[in-house]
Amino acid sequence: MARFTARNSRCPTTCANCSPDLRGGRCRARHRPIPDVTHPPSSPRRAARPQGAANRRPSPPAPVVLPETGLAYAIARAAALIEAVIGGANLTEAWEGMLREHPHWPDATRGAVRDLAWGTLRDYGRAEAVLSRLMQKPLDEPYQSFLRIALHRLERCPEQAHTIVDQAVEAVAAAAPGLKGVVNGVLRNVVRQGEQVARWREADAVARHRHPQWWIDRLRAAWPAEWEDALAAGSQHPPMALRVNQRRATVEEVIAELDAAGIAVRRLSNDALLLTDPLPVARLPGFAEGRVSVQDAGAQWAARWLEACAGERVLDACAAPGGKAAHILEGADAALTALEIDPRRARRIEGNFARLGLHGTVRVGDARHPERWWDGRPFDRILADVPCSASGVARRHPDIKWLRRREDIAHFAAQQAGILDALWQTLAPGGTMLYVTCSVFDEENRGQMARFRERHADVLRLPIDGRLEQQLLPTPEHDGFYYALLRKRV
Numbered sequence: 001m002a003r004f005t006a007r008n009s010r011c012p013t014t015c016a017n018c019s020p021d022l023r024g025g026r027c028r029a030r031h032r033p034i035p036d037v038t039h040p041p042s043s044p045r046r047a048a049r050p051q052g053a054a055n056r057r058p059s060p061p062a063p064v065v066l067p068e069t070g071l072a073y074a075i076a077r078a079a080a081l082i083e084a085v086i087g088g089a090n091l092t093e094a095w096e097g098m099l100r101e102h103p104h105w106p107d108a109t110r111g112a113v114r115d116l117a118w119g120t121l122r123d124y125g126r127a128e129a130v131l132s133r134l135m136q137k138p139l140d141e142p143y144q145s146f147l148r149i150a151l152h153r154l155e156r157c158p159e160q161a162h163t164i165v166d167q168a169v170e171a172v173a174a175a176a177p178g179l180k181g182v183v184n185g186v187l188r189n190v191v192r193q194g195e196q197v198a199r200w201r202e203a204d205a206v207a208r209h210r211h212p213q214w215w216i217d218r219l220r221a222a223w224p225a226e227w228e229d230a231l232a233a234g235s236q237h238p239p240m241a242l243r244v245n246q247r248r249a250t251v252e253e254v255i256a257e258l259d260a261a262g263i264a265v266r267r268l269s270n271d272a273l274l275l276t277d278p279l280p281v282a283r284l285p286g287f288a289e290g291r292v293s294v295q296d297a298g299a300q301w302a303a304r305w306l307e308a309c310a311g312e313r314v315l316d317a318c319a320a321p322g323g324k325a326a327h328i329l330e331g332a333d334a335a336l337t338a339l340e341i342d343p344r345r346a347r348r349i350e351g352n353f354a355r356l357g358l359h360g361t362v363r364v365g366d367a368r369h370p371e372r373w374w375d376g377r378p379f380d381r382i383l384a385d386v387p388c389s390a391s392g393v394a395r396r397h398p399d400i401k402w403l404r405r406r407e408d409i410a411h412f413a414a415q416q417a418g419i420l421d422a423l424w425q426t427l428a429p430g431g432t433m434l435y436v437t438c439s440v441f442d443e444e445n446r447g448q449m450a451r452f453r454e455r456h457a458d459v460l461r462l463p464i465d466g467r468l469e470q471q472l473l474p475t476p477e478h479d480g481f482y483y484a485l486l487r488k489r490v
């Protein structure tokens with residue numbers, strides 16, 4: 001497995017592949033800028049040699065430009081994203097930076113680059129199990145990622161093997177012609193040795209389960225019966241679910257509207273609507289009008305289990321982008337404060353409230369320091385949807401599997417404990433707090449709650465749907481979440 005560097009480090013170079021967001025820090029990846037191979041469709045495939053060039057020392061080969069709509073181009077751009085992740089960047093931020101640099105990209109190019117980058121990162125360990133046997137030494141980045149992407153694609157679409165190999169070779173030829181032969185050789189070997197390749201993958205636990213070994217070990221220890229299904233579900237393309245804004249429509253009305261638009265959904269027990277096939281938000285009837293929102297079905301338990309009522313003072317302490325806060329307000333005329341530490345993310349809460357026609361107070365502040373934002377009037381209910389390893393949503397953010405280290409979990413747990421202790425002071429006696437993570441690790445969940453009870457004598461655990469706590473592991477229907485409900489003794 002490739003070694004990855006510090007979390008959130010930023011790439012210092014100003015090469016064409018780095019979004020502005022990725023500049024300015026220390027990149028410990030072996031960085032080899034690849035040229036931006038964009039060109040207008042009418043331009044020649046190779047830049048013309050300048051006049052009189054024959055009399056001078058030969059200059060390095062001019063970069064081959066690739067058509068933006070081709071697979072080779074998508075492979076090169078996806079490899080640049082993976083290189084950024086390997087350097088410690090957040091995939092979503094790297095992607096947003098890339099989109100800002102390429103505002104003209106057609107939907108097909110966006111879709112292809114995104115699918116290749118996300119899919120390859122979701123397939124954690126699959127490429128390494130094969131490449132480590134076929135190559136004595138990995139290529140420098142991003143070229144090793146050209147191979148990872150090609151292997152991912154070959155596994156998913158074996159019938160397109162010829163095109164995939166051809167396009168991967170074309171992509172590397174455009175950026176590093178000297179590597180064309182090795183890329184071609186490795187990929188042809190993979191195609192030729194299909195059955196052997198499958199055996200290598202099967203023999204390697206990391207490749208088989210598509211997660212780092214420490215992650216597999218933790219999950220297996222905590223969930224001996226469920227861990228394999230959870231890892232398998234957590235490696236798939238994520239499901240897409242809708243939440244109905246009950247102030248603007250009923251669930252039945254929305255189902256009928258979707259049906260009329262040819263969009264099939266299944267109604268789950270908490271009224272989340274699971275789409276049979278995910279689709280772009282812009283194609284959702286009722287989205288712009290605030291009748292529906294996109295929210296994972298597992299996240300739609302939060303408002304139900306918090307049970308906020310009209311007139312109550314409610315705090316959503318870690319609120320952006322505001323999905324759960326909006327759900328609470330859709331169901332009750334509560335006096336809700338949505339607190340968020342990141343001002344940029346706080347603006348997204350405001351945008352969501354505006355689209356949905358909801359009224360809440362959005363505040364920028366640190367939940368660990370109530371003295372800076374709290375007016376001293378206790379809250380009746382608190383939603384503590386704390387920052388966490390996000391191990392329950394890794395299929396949506398597959399960079400997590402590459403960037404997280406086993407040691408990070410203790411760091412998150414300490415941060416969560418600080419937030420919980422601070423928030424507890426702001427809860428009214430008799431009030432309830434719903435603790436939520438999108439983690440599957442005990443240290444952030446069950447263990448966190450056990451330690452919290454040890455520190456606070458006035459904590460009473462309340463059952464949720466008949467259980468002491470609810471640990472949702474990833475399934476084809478929903479992401480992984482943890483819920484615990486606490487009451488402050490009077």
Ligand SMILES: C[S@@+](CC[C@H](N)C(=O)[O-])C[C@H]1O[C@@H](n2cnc3c(N)ncnc32)[C@H](O)[C@@H]1O
Nearest residue numbers: 318319320321322323324340341366367385387
């Ligand atoms: C899991 S997300 C919340 C998701 C949100 N509840 C929703 O359903 O849309 C956690 C959020 O907490 C914010 N955050 C992290 N540390 C914080 C702190 N100390 N105080 C307040 N917000 C914090 C993060 O910026 C992030 O937006």
